[in-house]
Amino acid sequence: MIEVRPGPLSNQGGALMLQAIVQELGDAYELVVEPWIGPYPARARLGLRQLLWIRSLGPAAGLPARLLPRTLRMRYGIVDRREVDVVLDASGYAFGDPFDVARVRRLSQDLLRAAHRGNKIVLLPQAFGPFEREPVRDASRAAIDAAELVYARDPASRDAVLELGAARGRVRLAPDFTGALAGIPPPEEGWGRRVAIVPNERMIGSGAADEQVYHRFLRTCAGAVRDAGYEPVLVVHEGARDRAFLGRGGHASFDPTLPQVVEADPLRLKGLLGATHAVVSGRYHALASALAQGVPVLATGWSHKYRGLLDEYGVADALLDPTSHPDAMRGCVAELVDPGTRPARSAALVAAAGRRQIAVEAMWREVRTVIASGPR
Numbered sequence: 214m215i216e217v218r219p220g221p222l223s224n225q226g227g228a229l230m231l232q233a234i235v236q237e238l239g240d241a242y243e244l245v246v247e248p249w250i251g252p253y254p255a256r257a258r259l260g261l262r263q264l265l266w267i268r269s270l271g272p273a274a275g276l277p278a279r280l281l282p283r284t285l286r287m288r289y290g291i292v293d294r295r296e297v298d299v300v301l302d303a304s305g306y307a308f309g310d311p312f313d314v315a316r317v318r319r320l321s322q323d324l325l326r327a328a329h330r331g332n333k334i335v336l337l338p339q340a341f342g343p344f345e346r347e348p349v350r351d352a353s354r355a356a357i358d359a360a361e362l363v364y365a366r367d368p369a370s371r372d373a374v375l376e377l378g379a380a381r382g383r384v385r386l387a388p389d390f391t392g393a394l395a396g397i398p399p400p401e402e403g404w405g406r407r408v409a410i411v412p413n414e415r416m417i418g419s420g421a422a423d424e425q426v427y428h429r430f431l432r433t434c435a436g437a438v439r440d441a442g443y444e445p446v447l448v449v450h451e452g453a454r455d456r457a458f459l460g461r462g463g464h465a466s467f468d469p470t471l472p473q474v475v476e477a478d479p480l481r482l483k484g485l486l487g488a489t490h491a492v493v494s495g496r497y498h499a500l501a502s503a504l505a506q507g508v509p510v511l512a513t514g515w516s517h518k519y520r521g522l523l524d525e526y527g528v529a530d531a532l533l534d535p536t537s538h539p540d541a542m543r544g545c546v547a548e549l550v551d552p553g554t555r556p557a558r559s560a561a562l563v564a565a566a567g568r569r570q571i572a573v574e575a576m577w578r579e580v581r582t583v584i585a586s587g588p589r
Contacts, residue, residue, distance in 0.1 A: 214243045214296050215584065216264065216332075218323075219303040222251030225450050226498035228479040229391040230303040230337070235259050236394065237577055242584070245292045262290040264297075299333045299584050300324065302360075305497075306340040306518060308353040309373070311419060317349050321356035328359040331589045335580055338364040338387045340518035342373025350377065361583050364576060367521020387576040388525055388569045391498065392505035396484030404488035408438045408550060409448040409474075409503075413495030414458035419515035422535040424461065430513070430535035430542065434493050435471065437546035443490055447473040450482065450496040491549050497522065504528075505566045507559035511549050526565045 217234055220227025227250070235244060245262040256263060265278035265286070278286065278293040286293065307320055324334055336357070344350040354377045357363055363379060364387040365371035371386050412431060417424050435445040449455045456475070476482040486492055486499060487506035494500045495513045503510050504526050512519055512532050523529050533545060548554070 214245060214262075214292060215299045215301060216245050216294075216297045216327075217261075217301050217303060219246070219250060220305055221249070222255055223452050224305075225479045225482060225496075226305050226391075226501075227303070229394060229483070229498055229502070230305065231259065232479060233391045233394050234301065234303060234337075235261070237390075238581075238584075243292075245297065257290075262292050264294055265291045266294055295330065297327070297330070297332055299335070300327045301335050301337055301580070302339075303337045304339055306516065308349075308356060309340070309342045309516075310344065310346050310349055311516060312349070314346070314348045314352070318352045321352040324356045324359050328589070333583055333586075333589050334360040335583060336360045336363045337580075338366045338390055338576065339370070340366055340516065340521070341370040342376075342517075344373055344377060353377065354379075361589075362579060367518060367524070369517045369521060385576065385579070388572055389498075389501050389522070390573045390576065391501060392566055392573065393570055394480065394483065396487045396502065396506065397478070397481045398484040398488055399481070403444075404485065405490055407444045407446045407489050409486055409489045409492045409494070409499075410434055410438070410445050411448045411450050411492065411494035411496045411499040412455050412458060413451070413513070413515070414454050415515050416495050416513060416535065417458070421513070421515040424458075427535050429539070430533075433539045433542045434511070434546055437543040438493075438550065440543070441547055441550045443550050445471060446489075447471055448482075448485070448499070449473065449475045450494075450499045452477070490555070493546070493549070504562055505569075507563040507566070509549055509555060509558050509562070511545055525569060526562055528562075 215238065217231060219231040222228045238244065239260055243262055245264055246256060247264050247266055278291060281291065302324065308317060328334055344353055357374055357377060357379050361383065362385060363374055363383055364385045365374055366389055368386065371384060374384050375381060410431060416422050416427050438445040476485060483502040486503045487508060489508060491509045492499060492503040493511045497518055500510050500512050500522060510531055512523060513535050514532060520529065520532055523531050
C-alpha cells in the first residue's frame with residue numbers, strides 16, 4: 214500500500230505528477246491519497262484508494278478508519294493509515310525559503326510521523342531550497358533525513374540538500390518525471406499557427422516582478438507574436454489564481470478578443486501545448502510539457518527550478534527577465550517563432566527529452582527496489 218502525496222489536483226503540475234505515478238506503479242501496487250487533493254470522481258478515475266484521515270480531529274484523525282471493519286473499508290476503497298507501507302512525496306516544490314514556515318513544519322512533521330510508523334519515504338524529483346531561514350532549514354532537514362531516497366530535480370536543489378548535511382548516498386539527481394505522459398491533442402485544427410502565452414500570478418506574489426511590469430511583459434509578447442504572423446492565445450494553467458490575475462487587468466489590457474483557454478484535464482492541456490508553434494510561460498509544468506514534446510519556449514521564473522529545467526534541455530538563454538526593455542523582448546519572441554529554425558530546435562528538444570527519460574526510468578527502478586525491499 215503506497216501513499217502518494219502530490220499537490221492538489223487543481224495544480225496542473227501536481228495532477229500530472231499523480232498521473233505519472235499511477236501510470237508507472239498503479240498496475241503493481243495499491244495507491245492511496247488523502248481526499249483533500251481533489252474531488253472524488255477525479256480520484257476514482259485514477260483508481261486511487263483514499264485515506265480516512267480527518268485532520269480536524271487532531272490526534273484522533275485516524276480514529277474513524279480504525280472503527281470500520283477492514284472488509285467494509287476495502288469494499289469502499291478506504292484505507293487506515295496504519296496499512297500504508299511506503300510514502301511517495303511528489304510535492305514538486307515545498308521545502309525552501311519561499312514557503313511559509315508553518316507549512317514547511319507541517320509537511321515535515323507528517324513525514325516524520327510516517328517514518329515513526331515504519332513507512333519507507335521517498336521524496337520524488339522536486340526542487341529544494343534555498344535554506345537561509347533557520348526554521349525552514351531545521352524543518353526541511355528533518356524531513357529529508359527521514360527519507361530513504363531524495364531526488365532533486367536540478368543541481369542547485371541537490372546542492373542545497375547536501376548543504377543541509379543529508380547523506381550523499383541517499384541524494385540523487387533526477388528530472389521531472391511527467392515527460393512520458395502522452396497528451397491528448399486538441400480536436401480543433403490550427404494550433405500549429407498559435408503561440409500559447411501562459412501567465413503565472415506567482416511571478417507577482419514572489420516579487421519577481423510587479424503587476425504592472427508583468428502585464429506589460431505579457432502584452433509585449435502577445436503583440437510580438439501577432440507581428441510575426443502567429444496567433445497569441447492565453448492559456449490558463451492553474452485555474453482560479455491565474456484567472457484572478459488576468460481579471461485584475463491582464464486580459465482586458467491585452468485585447469478583449471484575445472482567446473483565453475481554460476482546460477481542467479492535465480493531459481488535454483499537455484496535448485494542447487504540444488500542438489502549438491511555441492510557448493511563452495511562467496508556469497513550470499507548462500514549460501516541462503512543451504519541452505518534452507519538442508515545442509520551443511520562452512520562460513519567466515520566480516525560483517531556481519526554471520533555470521534548472523531549461524539547462525537540462527540546453528536552452529538556458531530562453532529564460533527572460535520581465536523587466537527587460539520591450540525591444541529586447543520582441544526580438545526574443547521573433548527568434549522563438551522563426552519557422553526557419555524551428556525544425557532543428559524542436560529536434561534538439563526531443564533528443565534531450567529522450568535522454569531525460571532514460572534518467573527517469575533509472576529513478577523508477579531505484580524506487581521499485583526500495584518498495585520491494587520490505588519494511589523500514
